[in-house]
Amino acid sequence: MAKLSELRICFYILNQLFLILIVTASAATNVGKLNIWPMPLSVTNGNGVLYMSKDFELRTEGSKYKDVSGILKNGFSRLLDVIKTDHEIDVSGHGFPYLPKIQGIHVIIVSPSDELHYAVDESYKLTVPAEGNPVYARIEANSVYGALHGFQTFSQVCYFNFASRGLEVRQVPWDITDKPRFSYRGLLIDTSRHYQPLPMIKKVIDSMAYAKLNVLHWHIVDAQSFPLEIPSYPNLWKGAYSDSERYTIMDATDIVSYAQTRGINVLAEIDVPGHALSWGNGYPQLWPSKDCQQPLDVSNDFTFKVIDGILSDFSKVFKFKFIHLGGDEVNTSCWTQTPHVRNWLKNHRMTESKAYEYFVLRAQNIALSHGYEIINWEETFNNFGSKLSRKTVVHNWLGIGVAPKVVASGLRCIVSNQDKWYLDHLDATWEGFYMNEPLTNITNPNHQQLVLGGEVCMWGENIDGSDIEQTIWPRAAAAAERLWTPYNKLAKDPREVVERLSHFRCLLNQRGVAAAPLNGPGRVAPYQPGSCFRQ
Known part of the structure; x- marks a missing residue:
């Protein structure tokens, strides 16, 4: 019986290693490709991957913004919804317990006000470390509206992994500083x-x-x-x-x-x-x-x-x-x-x-x-x-x-x-x-x-x-x-952004937005069977 238990443990470990290889290979397909739209002011990234904890949370310690109206909390809830894109998540955490986990996002906002006025500060800084104990993404913003933009950018580096049935943050570490060109x-x-x-x-x-x-x-x-x-x-x-x-x-x-x-x-x-x-x-x-x-x-x-x-x-x-x-x-x-x-x-x-x-x-x-x-x-x-x-x-x-x-x-x-x-x-x-x-x-x-x-x-x-x-x-x-x-930072030739815009269009489709294919003007239909990313 002891040998059988040892075999089961070995099989379990091998299975976990196999899952990790699948996860790593899946993440590697995106190495070097920045699929963020619109492109931030400055961005650096790596090639690591983090598994999102089943208790992925919002933290606001140190923030002057108290979120009385719930704008930040509701924005975080919407973030989780668009990341999941209605997939059934394996909340047990059994899929890959040996992968490093990201526990949540720590948001720090300077202004206590949620007044939305013309030319409100929409800048933000997003960092996602590759390691730590524990690991938290961090968004720093002068206003809650900058923080919401940080959520949008974070959502675009998150993926559902079909092998593990879990959510991941890929290409970590991330270091993004961002603000709009026009108000x-x-x-x-x-x-x-x-x-x-x-x-x-x-x-x-x-x-x-x-x-x-x-x-x-x-x-x-x-x-x-x-x-x-x-x-x-x-x-x-x-x-x-x-x-x-x-x-x-x-x-x-x-x-x-x-x-x-x-x-x-x-x-x-x-x-x-x-x-x-x-x-x-x-x-x-x-x-x-x-x-x-x-x-x-x-x-x-x-x-x-x-x-x-x-x-x-x-x-x-x-x-x-x-x-x-x-x-x-x-x-x-x-x-x-x-x-x-x-x-x-x-x-x-x-x-x-x-x-x-x-x-x-x-x-x-x-x-x-x-x-x-x-x-x-x-x-x-x-x-x-x-x-x-x-x-x-x-x-x-x-x-x-x-x-x-x-x-x-x-x-x-x-x-x-x-x-x-x-x-x-x-x-x-x-x-x-x-x-x-x-x-x-x-x-x-x-x-x-x-x-x-x-x-x-x-x-x-x-x-x-x-x-x-x-x-x-x-x-x-x-x-x-x-x-x-x-x-x-803008492309001088639109052909340079085709792949990235196509990715964003498919992301819109996954979020329930009926965005048309890129191939053609106006609202064209898909021209033949094939991947969303090739339309």
Whole structure:
């Protein structure tokens, strides 16, 4: 019996050694390959592997941040969920007891505040030692939002091992120092052209966090529909497509809160005076006439009372320092075709173009009165840039030549040039998204500081809940690295990042995000059977 027991022990040890060889071989396949997206400011790593303890924990000793709102704890919980990707984990620890284990993450945050404001410090430092007693990863950050970015990066060096049925951290030791290149890294979604269900909006927010994007530009209303409840003017959402395709004001509050816990600001937009036909379904007096329904009636003070009411309600929900007031594609012919508006123009000695300027500037003043700074589409700058409030950010979308002029004038700018960063342009390739540089032709360092960042735009004319994710991803991820990673760390040729971006796209798929293959523009389908990593 003693010899049988010894044989069993020997067999057990041999089995454990075999498992260790499998684990090591599996980890070795990744040696030398950095599959982190977006690429950090600086990173060094080794070729070791750590087994994640079944009691993998969050420690916060020494942190000034007390996590009263639970942002850090919930972020850690989400981290564990995305690492597991719904695999059944062998929690017994019997899979490989002889491998070194990592016990958890020790997070130290300098700021006690969890206020999410524009240009909040998003930097972090992540270290994962290869050995120690015990072994803990360590994240140091000035804000909780930097720590959340550290979680995202850590999640990308963790793997499920199919031999051991356990979770691993590979390529240890890690030493990563990171911060974003631009403070504004946005994604626009359009809920007027097609309604987006709340769960889908939240999925988009989750996927933004994976790529370290930090502003959800919510283009809530447009000519086609007005889906949001406005308590001050409750008939406005009569412009919704249907009773079930609406958002309550509490829904909006929930979206803002959901995004905030992931380090994402929500930028609300009401586009005025054009793109507002749907407003008149609830209040027909906002139309110049029944036969000529947009832009909004510039001659009617009620128009500006409604804008004031909307922004008053917004100020209670949307806490981001900026509000987007649109101002693009305004066809003023309706004003001159409508007798009472034409008479108003004559009495005020205004041309159509001056009335357009008057409308935009009056709307800006209303926004300023509610404590907002303003973002306007570039037509406002092209037509009367010197008259805009100095608290205006000009949103470039028509081409690459406007941004240098904006910053030379002393105004701030966000870049979304449509030839490269419009996701609804299905002929636009991920390579074009990656190579689009916000600072093109801006060489003066003072002017460069006025470029807040950029934004990819998911306009909704041909997008709904069935195809939004695969139209956004992975092309938005290509832009995300452009906006996060230092310029000197960016690839000069997009072919250099194909493998790493493909890995990130497959990671999104594993996390339940319907990201399309890289092979082709827009939202292409897989072209043949094969590995996700070769699509």
